[in-house]
Amino acid sequence: MNSVILRVGTRYLAGLLLVFSFYMMLRGHNEPGGGFIGGLTGATGFVLYAIACGTHDARAALRVLPQTIAIWGLGIALTAGLFAALFGDDLFTGQWLFIGATEDDKGLPLSSVLVFDIGVYLVVFGSILTIVFAMEEEI
Amino acid sequence: MSWVLALPLVIPFLTAVLAFLTRQSPLGRWISVVGSAVLLAASIVLMNVVLRDGVIAGQMGGWSAPFGITLVADLLSAVMVVITAIVALAVSIYAIADVDEGMERLGYHALFNMLIAGVVGAFITGDLFNLYVWFEVMLIASFGLLVLGGRPEQIDGGVKYVALNLVSTIMFLTGIGLLYGMTGTLNMADLASAVDNADQRILTLVAVLFMIAFGVKAAVFPLFFWLPASYHTPAFAVSAVFAGLLTKVGVYALLRIFTLIFDHDTAFTHTILLWVAGLTMVVGVLGAAAQSDMRKILSFHIVSQIGYMIMGLALLTPLAIVGAVFYLVHHIVVKANLFLIAGVAQRIAGGTKLSRIGGLYKSAPLLAVLFVVPAFSLAGFPPLSGFWAKFLLVKAALDVQGWIIAGIALVVGLLTIYSMTKIWAQAFWEPHPDGIEPKLSNLSSRNRAAMLVPISGLAALTVIIGVMPEPFVRFAEASAAQLLDPTPYIEAVLGVQP
Amino acid sequence: MEVLFAITIGVLVAASVYLMLSNHLLRFIFGLVLISNAANLTIFVAGRLTDGAPPLIPEGADAPLGDVANALPQALVLTAIVIGFGLFAFAIVLVFRAWTTLNSLTPDDMRLAEPEEAQK
Amino acid sequence: MAGGFPKEVRGNGLTGIVPVLFAAGLFAYFVSLVPNISSNEVLRWNSAWVPSLGIDLAFLVDGLSLTFALLISGIGTLVLLYSNTYLAGHPQYARFALFLTAFMVSMLGLVLADDLILLFVFWELTTITSYMLIGFSHEGEKSRRNALQALFVTGAGGLAFLAGLILLATFAGTTSISGILTMGDELRAHALYLPILILLLAGTLTKSAQVPFHFWLPNAMAAPTPVSAFLHSATMVKAGIYVMARVHPAMSGTDVWLWTLTILGALTAVFSSLLALRQTDLKQALAYTTLMALGTLTLFLGQESGYAMTAFATFLVVHSLYKASLFLVVGCIDTATGTRETDQLGGLGRLMPITAVAAALAALSMAGFPPFLGFIGKELKYAGAIAVASEPVLVAGAALLSNALMLAVAGVVAFRPFWRGSVPSTQSPQEAPWQMWLGPILLAGLGALFGIYPDLLQVALIAPTVISLTGEVGEVKELKLWAGINVPLMLSIATFVLGLLIYAGHVRLRAFLGRAFAVLPDLDLGWDRFLDGLKAFAKWQTRIVQNGKLSSYLFATFLTIAAGLLLTLVYTGLPTIAVDLSDVEWKHASIALLTIAGAVLALFTNSRIAGIAALGVVGIGIALIFIVFSAPDVAITQLLVETLIVVLVAVVMLRLPSLPKAEFRLSHALLSVAVGASVSLILIAVVSSPLDMRLTDYFEATSWPEAFGRNIVNVILVDFRALDTFGEIAVVVIAALSAYALLRTTRKGGSS
Amino acid sequence: MDGFLNLSLEIGFICVVLSVVLAFVRMVKGPSLQDRVVALDFMTVAIVAFCGLAAVRYGTSAFLDVALVLALVGFLATVALARFAERNTFRTRKEADDE
Amino acid sequence: MNAFGLNIILAIAWVAFTGSVSLTGLITGFVIGYGALWLIQPLIGTSTYFRRVTAWIKLIVMFHYELIVSSLEVAMDVLTPKHRARPAIIEVPLDVKSDTGILLVTNLISLTPGTLSIDVSEDRKTLVVHAMFADDPEALRKSLKAGMERWVIDAVEGR
Amino acid sequence: MSDLIAGSLIILGGLFAVIGALGLVRMPDVLIRMHASTKIGTLSTGLILAGCAVVFATPEIIIRVIAIVLFILLTAPIGAHMMGRSVLSTGVPLWKNEDIEPETVEKALRDEHGAPKPDDAT
Numbered sequence A: 001m002n003s004v005i006l007r008v009g010t011r012y013l014a015g016l017l018l019v020f021s022f023y024m025m026l027r028g029h030n031e032p033g034g035g036f037i038g039g040l041t042g043a044t045g046f047v048l049y050a051i052a053c054g055t056h057d058a059r060a061a062l063r064v065l066p067q068t069i070a071i072w073g074l075g076i077a078l079t080a081g082l083f084a085a086l087f088g089d090d091l092f093t094g095q096w097l098f099i100g101a102t103e104d105d106k107g108l109p110l111s112s113v114l115v116f117d118i119g120v121y122l123v124v125f126g127s128i129l130t131i132v133f134a135m136e137e138e139i
Numbered sequence B: 001m002s003w004v005l006a007l008p009l010v011i012p013f014l015t016a017v018l019a020f021l022t023r024q025s026p027l028g029r030w031i032s033v034v035g036s037a038v039l040l041a042a043s044i045v046l047m048n049v050v051l052r053d054g055v056i057a058g059q060m061g062g063w064s065a066p067f068g069i070t071l072v073a074d075l076l077s078a079v080m081v082v083i084t085a086i087v088a089l090a091v092s093i094y095a096i097a098d099v100d101e102g103m104e105r106l107g108y109h110a111l112f113n114m115l116i117a118g119v120v121g122a123f124i125t126g127d128l129f130n131l132y133v134w135f136e137v138m139l140i141a142s143f144g145l146l147v148l149g150g151r152p153e154q155i156d157g158g159v160k161y162v163a164l165n166l167v168s169t170i171m172f173l174t175g176i177g178l179l180y181g182m183t184g185t186l187n188m189a190d191l192a193s194a195v196d197n198a199d200q201r202i203l204t205l206v207a208v209l210f211m212i213a214f215g216v217k218a219a220v221f222p223l224f225f226w227l228p229a230s231y232h233t234p235a236f237a238v239s240a241v242f243a244g245l246l247t248k249v250g251v252y253a254l255l256r257i258f259t260l261i262f263d264h265d266t267a268f269t270h271t272i273l274l275w276v277a278g279l280t281m282v283v284g285v286l287g288a289a290a291q292s293d294m295r296k297i298l299s300f301h302i303v304s305q306i307g308y309m310i311m312g313l314a315l316l317t318p319l320a321i322v323g324a325v326f327y328l329v330h331h332i333v334v335k336a337n338l339f340l341i342a343g344v345a346q347r348i349a350g351g352t353k354l355s356r357i358g359g360l361y362k363s364a365p366l367l368a369v370l371f372v373v374p375a376f377s378l379a380g381f382p383p384l385s386g387f388w389a390k391f392l393l394v395k396a397a398l399d400v401q402g403w404i405i406a407g408i409a410l411v412v413g414l415l416t417i418y419s420m421t422k423i424w425a426q427a428f429w430e431p432h433p434d435g436i437e438p439k440l441s442n443l444s445s446r447n448r449a450a451m452l453v454p455i456s457g458l459a460a461l462t463v464i465i466g467v468m469p470e471p472f473v474r475f476a477e478a479s480a481a482q483l484l485d486p487t488p489y490i491e492a493v494l495g496v497q498p
Numbered sequence C: 001m002e003v004l005f006a007i008t009i010g011v012l013v014a015a016s017v018y019l020m021l022s023n024h025l026l027r028f029i030f031g032l033v034l035i036s037n038a039a040n041l042t043i044f045v046a047g048r049l050t051d052g053a054p055p056l057i058p059e060g061a062d063a064p065l066g067d068v069a070n071a072l073p074q075a076l077v078l079t080a081i082v083i084g085f086g087l088f089a090f091a092i093v094l095v096f097r098a099w100t101t102l103n104s105l106t107p108d109d110m111r112l113a114e115p116e117e118a119q120k
Numbered sequence D: 001m002a003g004g005f006p007k008e009v010r011g012n013g014l015t016g017i018v019p020v021l022f023a024a025g026l027f028a029y030f031v032s033l034v035p036n037i038s039s040n041e042v043l044r045w046n047s048a049w050v051p052s053l054g055i056d057l058a059f060l061v062d063g064l065s066l067t068f069a070l071l072i073s074g075i076g077t078l079v080l081l082y083s084n085t086y087l088a089g090h091p092q093y094a095r096f097a098l099f100l101t102a103f104m105v106s107m108l109g110l111v112l113a114d115d116l117i118l119l120f121v122f123w124e125l126t127t128i129t130s131y132m133l134i135g136f137s138h139e140g141e142k143s144r145r146n147a148l149q150a151l152f153v154t155g156a157g158g159l160a161f162l163a164g165l166i167l168l169a170t171f172a173g174t175t176s177i178s179g180i181l182t183m184g185d186e187l188r189a190h191a192l193y194l195p196i197l198i199l200l201l202a203g204t205l206t207k208s209a210q211v212p213f214h215f216w217l218p219n220a221m222a223a224p225t226p227v228s229a230f231l232h233s234a235t236m237v238k239a240g241i242y243v244m245a246r247v248h249p250a251m252s253g254t255d256v257w258l259w260t261l262t263i264l265g266a267l268t269a270v271f272s273s274l275l276a277l278r279q280t281d282l283k284q285a286l287a288y289t290t291l292m293a294l295g296t297l298t299l300f301l302g303q304e305s306g307y308a309m310t311a312f313a314t315f316l317v318v319h320s321l322y323k324a325s326l327f328l329v330v331g332c333i334d335t336a337t338g339t340r341e342t343d344q345l346g347g348l349g350r351l352m353p354i355t356a357v358a359a360a361l362a363a364l365s366m367a368g369f370p371p372f373l374g375f376i377g378k379e380l381k382y383a384g385a386i387a388v389a390s391e392p393v394l395v396a397g398a399a400l401l402s403n404a405l406m407l408a409v410a411g412v413v414a415f416r417p418f419w420r421g422s423v424p425s426t427q428s429p430q431e432a433p434w435q436m437w438l439g440p441i442l443l444a445g446l447g448a449l450f451g452i453y454p455d456l457l458q459v460a461l462i463a464p465t466v467i468s469l470t471g472e473v474g475e476v477k478e479l480k481l482w483a484g485i486n487v488p489l490m491l492s493i494a495t496f497v498l499g500l501l502i503y504a505g506h507v508r509l510r511a512f513l514g515r516a517f518a519v520l521p522d523l524d525l526g527w528d529r530f531l532d533g534l535k536a537f538a539k540w541q542t543r544i545v546q547n548g549k550l551s552s553y554l555f556a557t558f559l560t561i562a563a564g565l566l567l568t569l570v571y572t573g574l575p576t577i578a579v580d581l582s583d584v585e586w587k588h589a590s591i592a593l594l595t596i597a598g599a600v601l602a603l604f605t606n607s608r609i610a611g612i613a614a615l616g617v618v619g620i621g622i623a624l625i626f627i628v629f630s631a632p633d634v635a636i637t638q639l640l641v642e643t644l645i646v647v648l649v650a651v652v653m654l655r656l657p658s659l660p661k662a663e664f665r666l667s668h669a670l671l672s673v674a675v676g677a678s679v680s681l682i683l684i685a686v687v688s689s690p691l692d693m694r695l696t697d698y699f700e701a702t703s704w705p706e707a708f709g710r711n712i713v714n715v716i717l718v719d720f721r722a723l724d725t726f727g728e729i730a731v732v733v734i735a736a737l738s739a740y741a742l743l744r745t746t747r748k749g750g751s752s
Numbered sequence E: 001m002d003g004f005l006n007l008s009l010e011i012g013f014i015c016v017v018l019s020v021v022l023a024f025v026r027m028v029k030g031p032s033l034q035d036r037v038v039a040l041d042f043m044t045v046a047i048v049a050f051c052g053l054a055a056v057r058y059g060t061s062a063f064l065d066v067a068l069v070l071a072l073v074g075f076l077a078t079v080a081l082a083r084f085a086e087r088n089t090f091r092t093r094k095e096a097d098d099e
Numbered sequence F: 001m002n003a004f005g006l007n008i009i010l011a012i013a014w015v016a017f018t019g020s021v022s023l024t025g026l027i028t029g030f031v032i033g034y035g036a037l038w039l040i041q042p043l044i045g046t047s048t049y050f051r052r053v054t055a056w057i058k059l060i061v062m063f064h065y066e067l068i069v070s071s072l073e074v075a076m077d078v079l080t081p082k083h084r085a086r087p088a089i090i091e092v093p094l095d096v097k098s099d100t101g102i103l104l105v106t107n108l109i110s111l112t113p114g115t116l117s118i119d120v121s122e123d124r125k126t127l128v129v130h131a132m133f134a135d136d137p138e139a140l141r142k143s144l145k146a147g148m149e150r151w152v153i154d155a156v157e158g159r
Numbered sequence G: 001m002s003d004l005i006a007g008s009l010i011i012l013g014g015l016f017a018v019i020g021a022l023g024l025v026r027m028p029d030v031l032i033r034m035h036a037s038t039k040i041g042t043l044s045t046g047l048i049l050a051g052c053a054v055v056f057a058t059p060e061i062i063i064r065v066i067a068i069v070l071f072i073l074l075t076a077p078i079g080a081h082m083m084g085r086s087v088l089s090t091g092v093p094l095w096k097n098e099d100i101e102p103e104t105v106e107k108a109l110r111d112e113h114g115a116p117k118p119d120d121a122t
């Protein structure tokens, strides 16, 4: 799309969407958001990129094949579920580590649940881009 | 305990991920084979645990039922998982010969293993919405596999397949919503008792909705159109696994929920099922009689045979359920195998259209033997597996004075013989129209092994079930007992209620 | 309240069924999107409706304060929406391929897999 | 087989010899059992097979089964020996021998089985193996057709038979045959008696090719001659007879039994012997005489008297001996001369003396001349007929007529080719090799031997068989060549006279019969019609049901949904509905209306863009519903997905043509409304009663304390129901991979 | 929350919904592709406003998250459709030229 | 241009001093830090930084003023029965160079009712604008250049 | 007091929304309609969100509101630009009073010269 305005706008928007999507993902456990919403938002950024600058540039910016991202996401989500096995728990049992937890504060939570959500993010992100890029290229 | 349940689900997913990452190299196909073998091992472990301990349940995420998602395996689930693994292994070996590199690079092995994962998930989940999710995994993977290769007739078949299956999916989802709205729960064991408090009239309506949704999946009359429209179009490895497994998931789901949840008005629901069964058998078999392509004949026979299984469910006597379970297992092995054989026929004789091929009996006697076993088993000849399946169902029908349905079952059996011998006469006996000799040695030795090993294995299984039916019948009996009295199932999921 | 939306769902379903029956793949796709929405809404409505109280737990509390909306159907609907999107994406690509390979969007004209028998 | 005998008879090596030795071994084994049986022992062998269904691998050797076993294995040995030469060097001889041996074993299993289901297993195995044997010359269209015909007809009977067996087992509570045979009185009085009888007869009559199921048998002659000899005269067709005999003790003695068997037997006997006379093909003629024999045997089984039973047992043996012999002789003639047409044959007696002797012996036995066993058989027939039948005149008349006809046929088949006229000039037939004449001469010779020394047979087999049938030693009648001047003898003489007259006039008679039978329905043609009709019906049905049109499929599917729900509604009655619109705010109503308006626009527009925009409106409306009813996560997802849908459609539409104008279809509209209305109605009914909130309460209580999340929806997604979410992302990945694959194959134009 | 705020919220809702209805009218009328897309775009922005109103009305900021996402991605549909319109014309012409 | 970075550091330092990690604290710290930097301006030579911040503030204020004023103008046209618009498509030569500048100019022109940026030429030298009230295209062109574009150039490109 | 401000902002925003929509319906051609909808719509949303910020008056909400408004300010004109472009390139018939210099239009359409196209040619 040879629109200067769109291209320039995309430069800002794509980055913004990507950052915003991480934010949406990370806060998802406590506020509206989460892996899906994050992944969808992040993908939107690159969809915009593809529309504005073409899939060639968008793929170059992404560096990795989107379907590879998606399948890695699936693998990560699965690993997050399998992680519980190390502790003798059932599949997909959340494992939590609270860094600097005190009596009344839970500190900074790290959890397999978050890893799972990251997996979800990657899957949604990668999958949508797989479809959109391929469509753009075939049509 | 829960990992015994979780592993059969996890393994194909892991396999799919690994196979996809290695899709550009031949490693992918070996990962698929090894993954299927490991799945088989895991499913046998599962089966052993179930045989030893009875129904087992695992609470995923560690959340107790009915709050989290429960995986459950009773005998039926366990055997379905085992048989799925067997078919998966057979087909992934066969795929070495049948699936070309182009398809592999597009992710055939990943899609295939995801399909298997979906099938396994559907068999072992104890949660209705989770069942929906696995149905979708299976469905979307089947979409991909069906059109992989992109030949025009695949696309055509795909359109019909996709359109009709989507309708079913939506019905299923709607049904879940409604059932949740009535009972407030999704856990199937929990639903079994929760539905007692609901308005039974609405429950019957919802039951019919589920019957239709699963009816499409199971390909019963008058909802089966997608099957004959599409099953003859994809790669043989694909249509074999479809033929073997996909419709059976629908049958399994019907068996499960119409024994566990919707057993409040069997006089109504199961009478409908009986009609459906009879019509499915007849319409399917006549459809087959009208075809002249090997895979189309086989496709219509899937429909027809589904009728038998539904008949077992509809009669709802212990023996009938035994028959349904036995039929289910038998049919998966036999039908998958017939499609695999059709693939070999296509390779060496140049097609599946009966008028365009021939001479296989003379030139490829081994293939002829391998065909006769599943074909005559399907037709119900003793002492092959299909005979016992049919015998059990006909006996069950006669035991309850179901003269008409028994008669239908027998006549349809006869017409099945007709179709199978049509294939036999035209593809095997009749000389090849082009005068060529379709020899197995025309295949490369690698392809020959990859194709004939799984076919022989499945044929052997057919013969084993036929000649030594006792363990299988006993198993089906135990399994039917669990279905008809779901108390152990419910207790395994929810814990023993005071 | 629920009744109102139950009726809405009925209209959506009716419209989508009509579209799906139209013998045109693009209309079918439209119908598909509509009926997916209707199904999602069915789950949502069946889980009962609550005004203006999202199922969130405020800081400092252990549980939601007061009555909040039923969270479970929301989670189910979210899942269903995403699944529906996956199905839709495939379906639209299939429609596109149907057009490019079969040169038709009228499924009744697609007779490759099930060719018309020669009328004797 | 034209072209004479092989110059150098080498057989087929080991594949030829091993089956012969195997069969001979079996025969020897059964011979070794004769002493036990003739001393009225019953041998049993039992082993569990499917105990959970009460099915055993149970075998029983008594007079009846041993008689059959001896005939099967004995004739089998000779036929295998014969075949090894007859088909010497045939590339598929191994298969042939395998099928023939397998058939023989199945047949033995059938007659020895003491379990109903086991019996059926062998029954069907004989069907399959005979199918393979009839279709042995599989490259010929006729062979394949005839093989299918035989399979289909006997298979049909077989399935009825199975139903009968199942009912029998259900009645008895056991599948043990000997067990069931002790329950005759209960069975005959039981309500299931008639269905069982009908179903069993359906099986036995088709298998035995009795009128009106006889049409497949002559066609089965497409098989190589040894197969015809073995299957279609000596053994398989007698499987039906065997079963009738087997159940005789438990089921005979009712009027139904008597009249059904008598009438059908008599009909078959007379009708088929007339048909036999009509034939000019030797094998066909023999085939019809086989039918005549089967009819006769059935006729006897209708009775209960000792005479009838003795006659049955004797004639069974007689017939097997001479018929197998004659078939093999025909094979020799065929091979030697290249034809089986009676009119073209003659003068072979000089050139093939041994074959001629065998033929003569067999024919005399067949014609019932003393001192052959055939004579004794015939005498017993008359005796049996007169002694007990309620309508002796009818039975005896039928027997007389058919016997006379058989005599004539024997002359046509076994006398004329050898002793009449001279050899056609083009042929130079020579004597068959020993492997081929041994069988005929041995079998025919036995007919003579037993005729002269009937006691041999009487003690060894006939008596035990009759005991098997009647259960009483006293019922056994003596086999005698000379029983004094009595009615049977008179009838015998009448038979000779009549038979010779027929033989003399058989050419003219044949022409007459040809005209007469033209009036009768041609069942063979009927078979073709039936098959064509079946195919046409199947095609017609399939054209309607599976018409290749997605719109019909969808219509049917939605019709099923609508009809299913509405009919259920009629059945259940209207569920309780509480319509409470009091809490509806104008906002809700307007959102609902907006959504509906979007749907309606999507429905009616002929513009693609308007359609997409309308979908957008619906999406927005639904998002608004999610917002108003407190589902922010869902609303966000809905809006994002809606946006992506629009993007995807916009991309794809670049290549798609515009929408055609939609035509209004009332049927579609009605159906749509029906589906929509039923969904609405059910949903309204569902929300009319309160919802059990256990699950949600639990999630609300544990979301923060145990799962450390404040957004309950998200906690459900990633923790409580993480497995769902995992499956869901799997769906997304697969959808992407599938769509990708589908798009990428475009360029290559498809692989595989 | 006093009466005036409630009243103004109610008015706000009425206005926003009314504007959506009016936009729908334009969408139905068309006549050009762009008219319809502009109407859709307007609706999207109206939803953002609606979310703001809902946030105030129900006293929860969660709805602002909806607005946030929509504000960022809502225009994507417009862009895609606009591009479709341009390219479609271009293609139609090109195909006509080719023939 | 490290002044902005310095300002951020000061803001973070403020937060550290007060010990309250919050947005309010951060903003307060930023404002106070800005003041401090302004005071020591000669010391570190950050004049452009302050000028541009001022320009930004001016841009924001003027943009909102324009937005409201011309919205009212359009609203009038919408509400009055007669259309008094004199629409036209005009070209405006562009002086702004940077990407950000172009985006801002076009966006701001679009957002102020009455004008709508339709396209920027590929050489980035011309802006195509649709104007609702273009009775005098030349005057409009001038006002756009002197107004919106000027403010943007000042804020973004620091000239 | 804050409620008064907030209420006023919300009412004002609402009124602008209606005006914008009215413009969408009433104005004579698509480009002029875009003026009405895109911008007045943005303004109205901004006003309503401002009211929202006043009501909550917490930094988090204010930041969020500012972010929303900024996002709209960033994206809405881009969308409008794309639409405007396509209007010219697809040759949507415009109002008779429209004053379009032909050469300007030519310039606006560098690659895609479209024949007049009233709709998507249904």
Ligand code: NA
Pocket: B191, B192, B193, B195, B196, B260, B261, B262, B263, B264
């Ligand atoms: Na129940």
Ligand code: NA
Pocket: B354, B355, B356, B357, B358, B426, B427, B430, B431, B433
């Ligand atoms: Na053929």
